[in-house]
Amino acid sequence: MERFRLKNPVLTQGLIAGLLAYIPAFPLLLGTALFSLGDRTLATPQPQMPNSSVQSPLSRGTAANPQFQGQGDRPIPLSWDNPELLLAIEGESATIQSLAFSPDGRFIALGGGRNDPRIEIWDLQQEKRIRHWKTSQNRVLALTFSPDGNTLVSSADGGAIEVWDVQEGKLLHRFLEHRSNVVSLAISPDGRNLVSGGLDGIRFWDLGDRQLIRVLLNLQPIYSVAFRGDGQLIAAGTHQGNIILWPVIPSEGTAxxxxxxxxxxxxxxxxxxxxxxxxxxxxxxxSFDATIKCWDLVNRELLYSLVDHPTWIKSLKINPNGQLFASASEDGIRFWNLDTGEAVGFISAESDWAQAIAWYPDGLTLATGGLDRIVNLWRGGIGPNEDAIASDSP
Structure with missing residues (x-):
């Protein structure tokens, strides 16, 4: 049975009212809208999302990762030294192998593992699951939404890549050129191309024409691929520990x-x-070597290396606001200052460590999913520096 369960006892006045109660510094931010909540009125900034008519209860405003966002556009930074657990989504999947938020923040997709290849779509505005289906594979290893949020691409350990209609839960197309597990997917910012990484190499696809364009690397295990924000660079990491970059040249036809x-x-x-x-x-x-490394692509140099996790890094996601990133390993979730590599927060693993993490588009909430089949949503808090700013503000 589907469940959308509030985990924090403070959340007693409904989901939206409870979440907004965590936001003491709204007057500091521009572009606010008023929500009447009984005998109190709170202000919340309007998120700049692709579809402004959609408002998820998780949204606390601020930009949803605009391309190459500037420092002046960043929201007030949150403190992640003691994240608060806001709510939990209990799906039917045996485990949570993959997670993805839709670009407008309305939906979250859950991918199951351990011989339960279920995909679930949860509507965060309606507070319920709207779609669920099983794929033809054994588990769902990766999920990614198209930039318009209308389609979802999934991959699995059987080698198939499947394209789904989000609203209908209908299979639109299945790519079958991979011959082994496809563990990573990335869609270009314009939504035209898909890059996939699997145990048999890397493939580059045209999503519009639904055809393979090029095999970038063949017969070599690849565990992670990514598009740069402008869509003009692809990165991939090999099983030997090397990082390879490919330039992408935009064109009116095939990239x-x-x-x-x-x-x-x-x-x-x-x-x-x-x-x-x-x-x-x-x-x-x-990496499998339990380290995290940050490279400067302009000067081609290593900026810092982090060794705090005791075992291999399962997942790593940079916050859309460009100020920090989160990493998952056996010990839990760690938060890091993106500029300095300084540790700024930690969520300890209670029993089953996180298999997947995903940032909500505004960068203020982190979703984690793991072997207990529950997706937890965490929110940072206003730090002491921001409290001081708030007290000094007119």
Whole structure:
């Protein structure tokens, strides 16, 4: 039975009212809208999302990761030293293997694992599951929404990549060119192309024409692929620990992928996860060697290396506001300052460590899913510096 369960006892006045109660500094932010909640009125900034008519109860306003966002556009930073658990989504999947938010923040997609290849779509505005179906594979290893939020692409351990209609839960197309597990997917910002990484290499696809354009790397295990925010660079990590970059040349017809660029970016063991910063100037990667490394793409140099996790890095996601990133490993979820690599927060693993993490588009909420089949949604708090700013503000 589907469940959308509030975990925090403070949330007693309905989902929206409870979530808004966590927001003491709304007057500081511009572009507010008033929500009447009985005998009290709170102000919340309007999120700048692709579809402004859609308002998810998780949204606390601020921009939803605009491409190459500037410092002046960033929201007030949150403190992640003691994140609060807002709510939990209890799906039917045996475990949560993959997670993805829709670009407008209305939906969250859950992908199951351990011989339960279920995909579930939860509507955060209506507070319920709206679609669920089983794929033809054994588990769902990766999920990603198209930029318009209308389609969802999934991959599995059987090699198939499937394209789904989000509203109907209908299979639109199945790519079958991979011959082994496809563990990572990324869609270009314009929604035209898909890159997939699997145990048999990397494929580059045309989503509009639904055809394979090029095999970028063949017969070599790849665990993570990513598009840069402008769509003109692809990054992938190999099982040997190397990072490879491919330039993408936009065109009116089929996009052209150039020859791979030589870099010295390397881990001691295989790359498990990687992500570009919103400004496109840095790349962060996690590895089986239990380290996280951040590279400057402009100067081609290593900025810092982090060794706090005791075992391999399962997932790593950069916050859309460009100020921090989260990483998942056996010990739990760690939060890091993106500029300095300083540890700024931690969520300890209670029993089953997180298999997947995803940032809500406004960057203020993190979703985590793991072996207990529950998706937890965490919210940072206003830190002491921001409280001081609030008290000094007119």
């Amino acid at each position: 052209i992928v150039g020859n791979p660029l030589t870099t010295s970016f390397q881990h001691d063991r295989g790359i498990t996860t990687l992500d570009f910063t919103p400004d496109g100037n840095r790349l962060i990667a996690g």
